[in-house]
Amino acid sequence: EPEVTQTPSHQVTQMGQEVILRCVPISNHLYFYWYRQILGQKVEFLVSFYNNEISEKSEIFDDQFSVERPDGSNFTLKIRSTKLEDSAMYFCASSEYLAGYDEQFFGPGTRLTVL
Amino acid sequence: AQSVAQPEDQVNVAEGNPLTVKCTYSVSGNPYLFWYVQYPNRGLQFLLKYITGDNLVKGSYGFEAEFNKSQTSFHLKKPSALVSDSALYFCAVSRSGGYNKLIFGAGTRLAVHP
Numbered sequence: 001e002p003e004v005t006q007t008p009s010h011q012v013t014q015m016g017q018e019v020i021l022r023c024v025p026i027s028n029h030l031y032f033y034w035y036r037q038i039l040g041q042k043v044e045f046l047v048s049f050y051n052n053e054i055s056e057k058s059e060i061f062d063d064q065f066s067v068e069r070p071d072g073s074n075f076t077l078k079i080r081s082t083k084l085e086d087s088a089m090y091f092c093a094s095s096e097y098l099a100g101y102d103e104q105f106f107g108p109g110t111r112l113t114v115l
Numbered sequence: 116a117q118s119v120a121q122p123e124d125q126v127n128v129a130e131g132n133p134l135t136v137k138c139t140y141s142v143s144g145n146p147y148l149f150w151y152v153q154y155p156n157r158g159l160q161f162l163l164k165y166i167t168g169d170n171l172v173k174g175s176y177g178f179e180a181e182f183n184k185s186q187t188s189f190h191l192k193k194p195s196a197l198v199s200d201s202a203l204y205f206c207a208v209s210r211s212g213g214y215n216k217l218i219f220g221a222g223t224r225l226a227v228h229p
Contacts, residue, residue, distance in 0.1 A: 004158070035217075043159070043222075045217060045218070048216060093159075103161040104217060105161065106151070107158050108158040
């Protein structure tokens, strides 16, 4: 069964450093997402991406964040200058269709720890 | 603004008994409702969704959920719980009109005891 994969599973970084989280969505999916879950809190939407453009983003997704699909398979989330409060589990997801009614398939997550 | 409430942090049930995990939502327009399950060290796995039509939807692993528009609820149910159903369950909502972000509830931990 196809699945979304994410690397690394755990990333530890120093405050102020740049990190890139990587995701490989399901191959025939066209819509890609990033969510995050701070420990003990809700899963929160960050951004959705389609046709090489951001289609929707939350207020969390400020100028420190960017997303990219550098090739035909990878989808990345970059945090330019990490803060302590960026420590969270980051989930990548993909879906075949848009319109909100299509289920999103999630990866196992990357746990980001900012020291 | 959209929101989802899962009023129970944890639900405990004996194996073989029916289980219910509660979810209520608030959204403008027509809601699309989802249930996901998370096992330890795994991502969120899709269980079922309600888009339109029959209020009772069936999903994976014998789970079902009932959409109730008047009560703005979408409770997850299973007639006979298994120990292996023990996990964290998330209710989520999106809305019609080209919006595709999911708004999640806080999650409910289901513990099924032998």
